[in-house]
Structure formats: structure tokens, C-alpha cells
Amino acid sequence: MEKRKVVITGIGAISPLGLSMEETWANLIDGKNGVKELERFASEEYRAHKAGEVYGFDINNFINDKNLKNIGLCSQFGVAAAKMALDNANLKLTDTDRIGVVIGTTMGDVQELEKVDEDYFYKGIDAINPKSMLNYPANEIAKNIASVFGFYGPNNTFTTACAAGNYAYGYAYDCIQDGTADIMVAGGADVLSRVAFAGFNRLFAVAPDVCQPFCLDRKGMMVSEGAAFLIMESEESAKKRGTKILAEFLGYALSCDAFDITIPHEEGKGAIAVMSSAIKNAGIKTTDINYINTHGTGTKENDRVESLAIKEVFKEHSIKLSISSTKSMLGHLMGASSAIEGAICVKVLQENIIPPTINFTTPDPDCDLDIVPNIAKKKQVDFVMSNAFAFGGNNACIIMKKWEE
Amino acid sequence: MKNKIVITKTGAISPIGVGVENFISNIQKINNPQDIKTFDTEKYDIKKAFVANDFDPKPILGDKGLRNFNRNTLFILSAIKKDMDNEINYFKTEDKRLGLTIGTCFGSLQSISDYELDIFDKGPRKINPMGFGNTVLNSPTSRANIWFGLTSQSTTVSTGSISSAKAIEFSIGQINKNVVDAMICGGAEELNMQTFLGYYLNKFLTKNEEITCYEKNSTGTIISEGCGLALLETYENAVKRGAKILASILGYGTSFYGSIDNTKNFSTKGVVNSIKNALKNGNIDTKDIDLVISSANGLTPFDSMEENSLMEVFGDRLTEIPVIPLKSLIGETIGASGLFSIVAASNIKDIKELPFVYKYSNGQKKLIKVNNFKINYSNFTKILVNCISECGNHSAIILQIEK
Numbered sequence: 001m002e003k004r005k006v007v008i009t010g011i012g013a014i015s016p017l018g019l020s021m022e023e024t025w026a027n028l029i030d031g032k033n034g035v036k037e038l039e040r041f042a043s044e045e046y047r048a049h050k051a052g053e054v055y056g057f058d059i060n061n062f063i064n065d066k067n068l069k070n071i072g073l074c075s076q077f078g079v080a081a082a083k084m085a086l087d088n089a090n091l092k093l094t095d096t097d098r099i100g101v102v103i104g105t106t107m108g109d110v111q112e113l114e115k116v117d118e119d120y121f122y123k124g125i126d127a128i129n130p131k132s133m134l135n136y137p138a139n140e141i142a143k144n145i146a147s148v149f150g151f152y153g154p155n156n157t158f159t160t161a162c163a164a165g166n167y168a169y170g171y172a173y174d175c176i177q178d179g180t181a182d183i184m185v186a187g188g189a190d191v192l193s194r195v196a197f198a199g200f201n202r203l204f205a206v207a208p209d210v211c212q213p214f215c216l217d218r219k220g221m222m223v224s225e226g227a228a229f230l231i232m233e234s235e236e237s238a239k240k241r242g243t244k245i246l247a248e249f250l251g252y253a254l255s256c257d258a259f260d261i262t263i264p265h266e267e268g269k270g271a272i273a274v275m276s277s278a279i280k281n282a283g284i285k286t287t288d289i290n291y292i293n294t295h296g297t298g299t300k301e302n303d304r305v306e307s308l309a310i311k312e313v314f315k316e317h318s319i320k321l322s323i324s325s326t327k328s329m330l331g332h333l334m335g336a337s338s339a340i341e342g343a344i345c346v347k348v349l350q351e352n353i354i355p356p357t358i359n360f361t362t363p364d365p366d367c368d369l370d371i372v373p374n375i376a377k378k379k380q381v382d383f384v385m386s387n388a389f390a391f392g393g394n395n396a397c398i399i400m401k402k403w404e405e
Numbered sequence: 406m407k408n409k410i411v412i413t414k415t416g417a418i419s420p421i422g423v424g425v426e427n428f429i430s431n432i433q434k435i436n437n438p439q440d441i442k443t444f445d446t447e448k449y450d451i452k453k454a455f456v457a458n459d460f461d462p463k464p465i466l467g468d469k470g471l472r473n474f475n476r477n478t479l480f481i482l483s484a485i486k487k488d489m490d491n492e493i494n495y496f497k498t499e500d501k502r503l504g505l506t507i508g509t510c511f512g513s514l515q516s517i518s519d520y521e522l523d524i525f526d527k528g529p530r531k532i533n534p535m536g537f538g539n540t541v542l543n544s545p546t547s548r549a550n551i552w553f554g555l556t557s558q559s560t561t562v563s564t565g566s567i568s569s570a571k572a573i574e575f576s577i578g579q580i581n582k583n584v585v586d587a588m589i590c591g592g593a594e595e596l597n598m599q600t601f602l603g604y605y606l607n608k609f610l611t612k613n614e615e616i617t618c619y620e621k622n623s624t625g626t627i628i629s630e631g632c633g634l635a636l637l638e639t640y641e642n643a644v645k646r647g648a649k650i651l652a653s654i655l656g657y658g659t660s661f662y663g664s665i666d667n668t669k670n671f672s673t674k675g676v677v678n679s680i681k682n683a684l685k686n687g688n689i690d691t692k693d694i695d696l697v698i699s700s701a702n703g704l705t706p707f708d709s710m711e712e713n714s715l716m717e718v719f720g721d722r723l724t725e726i727p728v729i730p731l732k733s734l735i736g737e738t739i740g741a742s743g744l745f746s747i748v749a750a751s752n753i754k755d756i757k758e759l760p761f762v763y764k765y766s767n768g769q770k771k772l773i774k775v776n777n778f779k780i781n782y783s784n785f786t787k788i789l790v791n792c793i794s795e796c797g798n799h800s801a802i803i804l805q806i807e808k
Binding site: 045046047067068070071097100101106107108110113114116117118120121122125128130133134136137138139140142143144146147148151152153154155156157158159160161167171174178194195196198199200201202203253254255256257258259260261262269270273277281390391392393394 | 407448505509510511512514517518520521522524525526528529530532533534536537538539540541542543544546547548550551553554555556557558559560561562563564565568571575578581582584599602603606607659660661662663664665666667675678794796797798
């Protein structure tokens, strides 16, 4: 039996570079940096002081419902990004069990837990708002999105750290292929967390000034926040609705380093396995891929290992590939990072423009690939790959293709 | 179902017993909640829970390398080592692809909070960098992948109280896609101060020492902890390797019917749909089901929703089906609860007598507790495991018990 084709019909995003995918994309191809001095909480005591924050966000600018102010900020990001993706897909259906919601997140509405901890520590138990504990669990985000839009199909949440967004895309792809749903609202959301900011700082993994992936001078990553969603849909559903198809989702793969909780496998075993499996699963050749949106965190070890793995998987084709790290501009959106990077890949396929890796100064011989330094590049792109390599060695890789009738 | 997926092994670390054998043995008697020792309960008027006070990972895992692991991680590692060591060795020796999927609602909650409280207490430059790896919700699963060298995949699913049922769904999908040969599928939850506080402050906990299910005057639930596991593989694979088959998964159904306000998520629509979807998925009639392991936990709106849903799906047939609210015997294990139900169902042949079951009374139109109900549990062949959650997300799994 021939597999159902899964296509993408809508994208939406909230990021440090904009309150929509259009604004985010325009800033990305302009090479703008969304990482600034941290405002969310005082950072004097920390080693680094910059992060990627979403500015000027108000959920009621997207949906005028006062109840939405009572849900966590991460859920609000998710609802807003999902709403924009649905509008982009011209999807008006509601109250249906043929549409599902799946999200990936590292910590969910963790700011709700942070409120509880802060009240507990400084004021005592009586000061804790019990509702914060109900708002906290990671599944609240998918629940809130599905509830707002009346989508009663599959509803799931993956908490596989920084690869979670790609896990969500993979699950959505499976739900559509096996007929459990016709349409999936799939993506990721995370908010800037004090725990993540402090932890990465303590691991000396945060760059003091700028994020410089694949550059010899790289000093680390930038903690960031946001949300992104794709509307993934069966080809027949999209055609029946007469909506524009933006790209085709070809496949995905998962792997695990089983090596260390914070450090990637030194020989890139998990990364090699996941990229190779994704290519196999997508039914294409390595030479078909034109662009990889890398995990590219800007840490010494991640970028070295990812470069090594790309060269191992793509062999001589690796020098023909363009790769870039959009984290150089957006920072690291944690579980939402692969979600927004998937959305960026859709734009790359549509526009034939590759966003740059900014802040590049000096080539690293270990990362001798075309990283599209500093300035966006025009290039015909027909197949894209997006990598996500998370804490715990949880790896997920997706492949998409330019849509052709 | 695409392939016949079977359960060939189960595992359990629970407050009522370490290892499946002890777990099955002890659900056949009344177990009382114990004093909470993992955190200070002085400020609360509830001091007991179903807590695994007797659990000690060292005899199972050895002394080395455990210092930085949180309780949830230790549950998962110990459950796998205790009950699935031979299977892991088999799959590794044969170079087979063995994945790991864990469902957990709260995952590393205590580690996240501990880290934050340390930031407040010591300042961000003095917190322990080693502790940061534990703050991601997937760290317990990933630590198990590392410990046992499982490279095929590592997945953490967090869908509230049905997390581990969703882990089953995900595992079935991955096996059907032939990207793994088998999946260790689990549910894990640790009892910690934050989870306790969440339940306590929202007045979900009873001060009584028992959970009273399906009763209007129930005063709440008793929180619990632990890890339940099931090894899933295709029937062909199990037969080929000569594995003992405990049960096969006949049908799986899931549904969502929620609202932003969790206090409004008590419509029967979602629960009914998930059970009907499971029946449809397995091409099974309601008359084929001979036992229900239910999700009731003593929270009245929750229990009523399930009771009404079962009545809606089964009608008068419900009078013939015993209903076991497993949480009344082991406590509310939240994200792990679905897997504990699967463990109990898969080993039903080893159950001689439960302290009580619930039977539907047509006259009273409700489920009634029946003590010392005499029934031959080894006769049950098709069991419905019903998993419901406060967020409107529901799952139902139908198992065929192998003779």
C-alpha cells in the first residue's frame, strides 16, 4: 500500500526575532541577532548576562480571550504560534477529532514551577498559588492549544529536551501516515528558564557576548525562548481544502548516544546513526540533500561532533552542502529549537535562500563545511535536513522536500 | 493493529513491592500508606502516602555511580535491572534494536526545584554543575539508555496521568514502523515535595488511609510512586526467540476532549471515545471484554466520569464485568499508573484473590465495592485497561491474555 504523503500547509512562530514567522524570517535572512542583555530576571550574579527573549508579547493580540492570561507563558507562546500557523494554512475547522496537537518541550510551563519555588523559599507554603502547580505539567501546552481550537484528535507531548520539537514532527507524521489524523498541529514551545540559564552558565556553556557556531572562536550557546508550529496534513486533505502546500515532510529518525547526559558522543555515533536513518526513512540519497539546518549550538564539542558526523554521513557530498546554525541569531530555544528550525527549513525550501551563521570570524579546521558565514545565500534547495541533538543523547532528525505537483 | 504486538516481560518497583513477583503478590492484600520519609511533612496535616520506603537501589544496581541520580532515575534503572536484565543481554548479544520509552508526568520535578532552591540559597555561581543534567524531564529515561547501552532510541512522553499509556501507543508505532525490534516501555513517577504540594494545596489528597473509589463522599486520593515496565515486541519476534508471551495488545484507543479549565474536563465524551476507539482498533465487541482495570483514584468528578463512561459503553453488560480500580490498591502513581495496570493485567493468571473488586449494580446504577469476591482470575482472557487524565486526554488498551 502506498504511503500517504504528508505535506506542510502552515507555519507560525514566536521568537526573539519577531512575533510572527514572517518577521522572524526577515530578520534571519538579514543576519540580525535576537540575543540581548537579559531583562526577565536579574543576572548580575551570573557569569553571562545575555539571552534570547521574546519582547512585546501579549496573547490577547492574537486571541482576544481573557482566560488565556491565566495559562502559563509557555502555553501562551504555543497558542499564539499555533494560531498563526492555522491562519497561514487557512484552516477554519474546529470541533473535530481528525485534527490533533503534538508538542515538544524541554521544561514546559516551568515559570509556573519557578513561581512556586520562589514563593516557597522566600515566603513559605501559604504564599504558593495552588493553580501554578496545575499550570505546570508539560502536557498543559498541547491541552491548551487543542482546547482553544477544538481539536480532539491525537494529543501528545514529548519532553525529549532540545530534540523534542523534531520528536513532535515525527509523531505528527506517523499519525497522518497511519490515518489516525488528517491534520496535526505540531511544534514546540519553551520559555526562558532560570534553571536552564543558571545550569548552562554553571557548565560554562554560555557565550559571554555572541553565539558563534562552527567558528574557531566559539565560546558557547545562548539560552533563548519561543514557539513554532507547523500544520502537517495529508496531501488529500490539503488538496480537498484547496490550500497552498508549502513543502512535503519526507521522514524522520531517532537515535540515542547512550554516552553522557550533557555531552555528545565523541565520535558522533548517535548523530551519524540518526542522519543515516532519516535519509533511509525518507527514501532519498545523501546527494539529494542541499541544506542542513544544524543543531549548531556554538559549544566546542557539539559543533565539532556535528561537523564530524556530517562529513561521515555525506562523504564527498559534504563540501557541496550548505549548512547553517540559526541559533547564532535566535539563540537556543531548547525544546522549541528544532520546532522553529523545522519552520525555517520550510521557508528555505520556498524562498531558495539560506539564512546565515552570523558572528563568524575565524574558520575552525574541525568544522570545514560551508556554514554560510554572516550573509544569507541564494541557492536552489530541493531537500533539507534539520538536526536536533539533545541532553541525554536524544537525537532526532527530519527531512523535508520542496513541494512539486 | 498492523502487527500483533505482544508483552513478553514486565517489571515493577512499587511501594507495595520491588520486582513483579512481589508487586503481584502484594496487590492481593490491603496495603496501607506509609509515613513519608523522602521530605519533611511537619507542616502538613497529611503525612502518609504510598511510598517505596523499602526501596534500596544498591542491592540491585551496585554501589557505584548512583550518587547523582534522582529517585525517578533509580526507579527506572532498578526496574529494568531487576526484571529485564536477561532480555537486555539477549537483544544486545543478538545485535537487535532495543528502544526505551518512558511516560512520566513530572519526570525530574524534584531535581528542577532543588536546583532552583540552590540558586536562591547559594547563588548561581555555587550551584552544583553535575546536578544540571538531572533537570531535564528526559534525564531519567536517558540515564537508563546510558546505563544499559541502549542506542536505538530514547523517548520521554509527558501526557499527564496517561503518560505511560501514551508511551505504549508510541512504542506500538515504532515497532510497527520496524525502526526497533523491541521496546522497553515504562511509566515512572517519584513522590517528592513539589508533587505532594501540588496535590495537597489543590485539596486532592484524603486524610484517610484508603482510597474510596466511585463514591460521592470520597475525600480524595493518596499519592504514590514507582516504575512499571513492559517489554513490547512483535509476536513473530517473540516466537522466534522463544520468549514466553504474557499478553498481546489487541487494541489501542486514544482521545482528547478537554478545556483550558481542568475543573471542566469531566465530560464522558473523551473517555467513551477512547474505549470505543480501542474496541474498533482491535475489532472487538463489548461482550468480549471480561475484566476492566480502571483509572479511578478517589477524586469524585474523575471517578464519576469513568463510571458513567463505562456504563455508556458497556450498558447492562457491565453487570458481568468486574472492575478493578488498581489505584485503590497501590495509590495514584500519576504518569506511571497506566503501566502498573498493564503489569497487573499481563500477570492476571498469577492473581488468586483481590481484597475487593467493583461490580455494577443495575438497580443502583453504580459501581459497588464487593469484598472478597470469589472469581477465577486465570479465566480472564480480554482485559480493558482504562487510562484517564485530568487534562481531557484519555487512552484505552485491550490485552489478550495468553494461555
